[in-house]
Amino acid sequence: MNGILQILAIIGVGLRTLRERLGASLATVFGVAGVVAVFVGVLSIGEGFRAAMRPAGADDMAMVMRTGNDSEMMSGLSRESTEIVKQAPGVARTGASPVASAELFVVIDLPKRSTGTEANVPLRGVQPTALAVRGSGMRIVEGRMLAPGTNEVIVGRAASREFSGLDLGAVNRWGKSSWKVVGIFDAGGTVAETEIWADVAVLQPAYNRGSFFQSVRARLDSPASFARFKDALTTDPRLDVQVQRESDYLASQSTLLSQIINGLGSIIAILMGIGAVFGAINTMYSAVASRTREIATLRAIGFGRVPVVVSVLAESLLLAAFGGAVGAGLAYLAFNGYQAATINFQSFSQVAFAFAVTPSLLARGIFYALVMGLIGGLFPAIRAARLPIATALREL
Amino acid sequence: MKYLHLLFSNLRRRKARTIFTLLSIAVAFVLFSYLAAIRTAFAMGIEVAGSDRLLTINKVSIIMPLPIADMSKIAATPGVKEVTHASWFGAVYQDSSKGFQGVSQFPVVPEEYLRMYPEFKLPPEQLQAWLADRQGAIVGEKTAERFGWKIGDRIPLQAAWTQKNGSRTWEFNLRGIYTGDAKGVDTTQFLFRYDFFDEARARGQGNVGWYIMRVADPAQADKVANRVDALFENSAAETETSTEKAFMQSFAKQTGDIGAMITAILSAVFFTILLVAGNTMAQSVRERISELAVLKTLGFPNGLVMALVLGESCLIAILGGGLGLLLGSWLVSLGDPTGGALPIFYFPARQVALGAALVLLLGLLTGALPAVQALRLRIVDALRRV
Numbered sequence: 185m186n187g188i189l190q191i192l193a194i195i196g197v198g199l200r201t202l203r204e205r206l207g208a209s210l211a212t213v214f215g216v217a218g219v220v221a222v223f224v225g226v227l228s229i230g231e232g233f234r235a236a237m238r239p240a241g242a243d244d245m246a247m248v249m250r251t252g253n254d255s256e257m258m259s260g261l262s263r264e265s266t267e268i269v270k271q272a273p274g275v276a277r278t279g280a281s282p283v284a285s286a287e288l289f290v291v292i293d294l295p296k297r298s299t300g301t302e303a304n305v306p307l308r309g310v311q312p313t314a315l316a317v318r319g320s321g322m323r324i325v326e327g328r329m330l331a332p333g334t335n336e337v338i339v340g341r342a343a344s345r346e347f348s349g350l351d352l353g354a355v356n357r358w359g360k361s362s363w364k365v366v367g368i369f370d371a372g373g374t375v376a377e378t379e380i381w382a383d384v385a386v387l388q389p390a391y392n393r394g395s396f397f398q399s400v401r402a403r404l405d406s407p408a409s410f411a412r413f414k415d416a417l418t419t420d421p422r423l424d425v426q427v428q429r430e431s432d433y434l435a436s437q438s439t440l441l442s443q444i445i446n447g448l449g450s451i452i453a454i455l456m457g458i459g460a461v462f463g464a465i466n467t468m469y470s471a472v473a474s475r476t477r478e479i480a481t482l483r484a485i486g487f488g489r490v491p492v493v494v495s496v497l498a499e500s501l502l503l504a505a506f507g508g509a510v511g512a513g514l515a516y517l518a519f520n521g522y523q524a525a526t527i528n529f530q531s532f533s534q535v536a537f538a539f540a541v542t543p544s545l546l547a548r549g550i551f552y553a554l555v556m557g558l559i560g561g562l563f564p565a566i567r568a569a570r571l572p573i574a575t576a577l578r579e580l
Numbered sequence: 581m582k583y584l585h586l587l588f589s590n591l592r593r594r595k596a597r598t599i600f601t602l603l604s605i606a607v608a609f610v611l612f613s614y615l616a617a618i619r620t621a622f623a624m625g626i627e628v629a630g631s632d633r634l635l636t637i638n639k640v641s642i643i644m645p646l647p648i649a650d651m652s653k654i655a656a657t658p659g660v661k662e663v664t665h666a667s668w669f670g671a672v673y674q675d676s677s678k679g680f681q682g683v684s685q686f687p688v689v690p691e692e693y694l695r696m697y698p699e700f701k702l703p704p705e706q707l708q709a710w711l712a713d714r715q716g717a718i719v720g721e722k723t724a725e726r727f728g729w730k731i732g733d734r735i736p737l738q739a740a741w742t743q744k745n746g747s748r749t750w751e752f753n754l755r756g757i758y759t760g761d762a763k764g765v766d767t768t769q770f771l772f773r774y775d776f777f778d779e780a781r782a783r784g785q786g787n788v789g790w791y792i793m794r795v796a797d798p799a800q801a802d803k804v805a806n807r808v809d810a811l812f813e814n815s816a817a818e819t820e821t822s823t824e825k826a827f828m829q830s831f832a833k834q835t836g837d838i839g840a841m842i843t844a845i846l847s848a849v850f851f852t853i854l855l856v857a858g859n860t861m862a863q864s865v866r867e868r869i870s871e872l873a874v875l876k877t878l879g880f881p882n883g884l885v886m887a888l889v890l891g892e893s894c895l896i897a898i899l900g901g902g903l904g905l906l907l908g909s910w911l912v913s914l915g916d917p918t919g920g921a922l923p924i925f926y927f928p929a930r931q932v933a934l935g936a937a938l939v940l941l942l943g944l945l946t947g948a949l950p951a952v953q954a955l956r957l958r959i960v961d962a963l964r965r966v
């Protein structure tokens with residue numbers, strides 16, 4: 185009990201004299217805040233990208249492409265193959281017709297609105313059932329669905345925002361034909377929102393693809409039907425296809441970019457953390473140095489070593505926690521919802537997404553700050569406890 | 581020089597602080613090294629792009645092919661010295677989940693392609709071996725090392741292209757390993773023969789991915805580019821020609837916000853750490869104002885006292901910064917932190933020089949304010965201050 189009272193008393197003294205060491209203490213708070221802000225900020229890029237690659241309803245949507253290809257753009261399926269896939273067991277049906285869409289995935293060069301530089305924008309040829317296949321994850325928010333057999337396109341919200349010429353009603357000349365934007369769709373901020381959709385039957389000749397498709401997307405009648413659907417297709421001797429859940433396919437498409445973001449992010453966070461710990465150690469050393477006489481006095485009138493150690497640690501933790509909270513708050517304000525677009529090397533096309541500062545990221549940021557405060561305070565605390573009382577009292 | 585001893589004893593008076601200041605500065609410059617390497621990686625080899633090379637791609641998108649018949653027309657265009665072509669292959673090696681990440685694979689015309697890219701160095705006997713084997717391929721040393729390939733290895737690739745026999749497994753014999761003649765050269769490419777590719781593929785015969793040409797006079801590059809594009813205007817495959825540099829730049833810009841964001845963040849961190857370290861260094865001088873007054877009392881001229889203060893801050897900056905740059909170049913040379921996702925990752929010499937300049941600047945700036953204070957110091961005032 186006495187020990188706790190002592191600890192509280194010393195912490196009280198420390199905090200009351202904090203003002204005299206304001207400059208150095210603020211430098212620590214500032215340093216930790218910067219580290220946490222950057223740490224949370226960098227990781228929010230990865231979180232946002234992962235969220236964009238995880239659309240709602242993707243678990244009961246199957247994606248079929250040719251075996252041995254790791255992305256849609258490299259795949260190729262004949263019309264006969266796509267018809268066989270659509271008739272497989274496990275595919276949801278409206279009336280007699282399967283809820284499945286055979287699709288073509290190409291890219292076109294369009295200028296970015298922000299910089300005017302060309303970017304690879306994904307252009308997807310779809311069949312009229314495509315919206316039904318996507319289910320609740322996607323809806324038209326402006327205009328209407330494209331009419332089959334025409335040069336009409338609908339564009340995702342993010343695509344319309346990021347690239348020139350994709351406003352509702354705009355007519356664009358791509359290649360040999362003109363395309364009119366008749367609708368804008370929302371896909372909950374996920375990867376599909378960066379796409380442009382056209383009728384696949386119109387797109388095939390425009391891209392010299394004959395009657396070839398690249399993938400079939402099918403809505404399953406339940407998530408559990410996936411195994412049945414997959415077995416039926418992979419054992420069919422007429423087909424040479426691989427079957428994945430849409431969610432797994434998208435996860436596989438995000439490995440490279442995630443690897444880059446996480447690899448760079450962790451290097452940055454580790455180096456910064458080390459830098460900030462050095463800064464914190466310096467601050468706490470000088471805090472202890474400037475309080476030498478005060479600490480010696482306390483020890484002389486009977487305060488123990490442990491309360492001294494704890495009080496120095498507490499001060500360091502407090503500064504770090506404050507810095508962590510400020511940094512996390514700053515990161516939230518600066519990064520959450522920040523709209524960005526980059527190229528996903530795996531799909532060779534642009535993907536737009538919003539940075540996501542999640543609660544778990546904020547918690548990790550503050551935890552990281554506390555670890556820095558603990559390490560930063562430990563050595564100075566031990567020094568404070570070891571001060572020889574007699575000589576310390578004599579110090580100026 | 582005789583004052584060096586004084587500088588070092590000043591640094592030793594608070595060993596812990598000196599060490600941690602040094603280490604913070606070192607960490608900042610390690611970050612700087614990574615920053616430089618990451619920027620180079622995102623720039624994708626622009627630094628080594630040939631200014632006399634032009635690229636012609638299909639106007640709609642680079643994924644659309646161009647007819648091989650265009651080649652003779654391009655070659656006949658005034659201002660074009662030589663021309664060759666390459667195509668996109670997009671195969672995976674072994675496990676598709678591991679991918680062939682970062683490895684570009686192109687069917688090319690061996691001699692033409694190597695003449696176009698003289699920075700790719702291939703021993704003459706390996707070139708001969710390649711020319712003698714239709715199924716031969718060569719690969720950059722970085723990729724050879726990554727997959728442990730040796731000359732003579734048979735390499736099966738799973739391609740997007742189907743062969744006439746229905747198979748999509750393409751087998752190649754490794755006939756050569758090329759090296760780069762400079763640091764930024766992409767030594768990850770996998771190159772094989774177009775004649776073999778075009779004959780074996782089931783569809784798409786007579787098409788190539790893009791043309792690469794060398795212009796006689798780089799100053800005329802834009803004019804030549806316009807002339808080439810004019811040749812194919814209103815044809816089935818209209819073209820877009822640009823310098824290799826412009827092409828790479830526009831592709832590098834596609835990483836857009838991410839590259840810019842990471843660069844901005846790293847720069848912010850770098851300067852934050854320097855700010856905190858600089859503050860500590862300045863503070864350590866402020867604490868010793870009365871000692872400086874004693875030095876002046878002893879007859880040290882103003883200039884010398886100022887030089888001592890500046891010398892101390894520069895010494896710390898050089899020790900810490902030097903350590904950081906050394907450590908940084910060593911860490912960067914170990915490879916990129918993303919496990920092979922960035923094909924070009926190194927610390928360019930120009931950036932090392934910039935780092936060294938920043939080290940000096942840091943020393944001068946953090947020393948400047950205390951040094952001026954020391955210069956203006958009035959002995960009586962300073963001695964009265966306890």
